[in-house]
């Protein structure tokens with residue numbers, strides 16, 4: 001298939017997939033044989049989906065999809081081998097009682113589906129002592145990394161002891177991010193519903209520079225922010241990875257991330273936006289070998305640093 005035909009068929013695929021985002025089983029876009037209705041080119045989308053092993057670097061349980069069985073349902077249909085799951089402090093105060101409860105939910109999911117889930121714990125650095133204790137407890141229970149949200153900026157000194165503990169475990173700190181830039185470099189004034197302590201690319205640069213031995217994951221470049229700006233800002237920080245999750249499918253986003261950061265620092269992730277997160281990688285210009293790295297090998301190799309082996 002030439003490139004033009006390929007793009008027009010994957011374009012159709014994306015359009016079809018968008019109609020089924022997070023709405024349960026794909027009933028319209030895909031026929032029983034896995035062919036995209038109307039594509040008409042012989043491009044077998046589901047065969048292509050099945051060809052790649054997948055390790056989802058950004059997924060949540062007991063949050064957007066309800067109980068873990070919903071995640072498993074998507075994983076089975078889309079050939080997602082492993083999901084790195086967390087339950088961050090999405091709302092509320094995020095007291096120690098809250099984050100311990102969320103981490104318990106993740107642990108339960110891991111125990112119930114050990115072949116599917118790798119768990120990340122969450123903490124709130126405003127509760128310093130309890131957060132540090134929680135990291136030790138959860139690392140001891142087999143969790144593989146930290147997921148944090150908008151309670152405290154990643155560059156805040158409150159994070160220093162937490163990052164130092166994560167260095168000890170050689171585990172990644174996966175932080176929610178936002179990067180809202182507009183015409184003429186307009187910088188968001190936190191007047192658009194974005195919480196004031198949300199981490200922006202500059203915050204990642206600051207903490208990654210202070211702790212070059214730490215590992216960071218800049219969440220969801222497909223989450224609606226200015227991914228070009230984010231990738232350019234992070235290009236020089238070798239210890240910052242990005243995941244491609246999110247519901248936005250801007251053309252060339254995956255290619256641009258790889259071009260700026262190098263192939264080893266880009267993870268496939270969904271943030272529970274399952275269809276488009278696979279589609280944007282299939283629609284990229286990456287080679288077969290590069291796709292395998294983004295879909296699976298890069299995160300697998302990162303996990304090896306902490307002695308966590310994924311088969």
Ligand SMILES: [Zn+2]
Nearest residue numbers: 058059060271
């Ligand atoms: Zn998320």
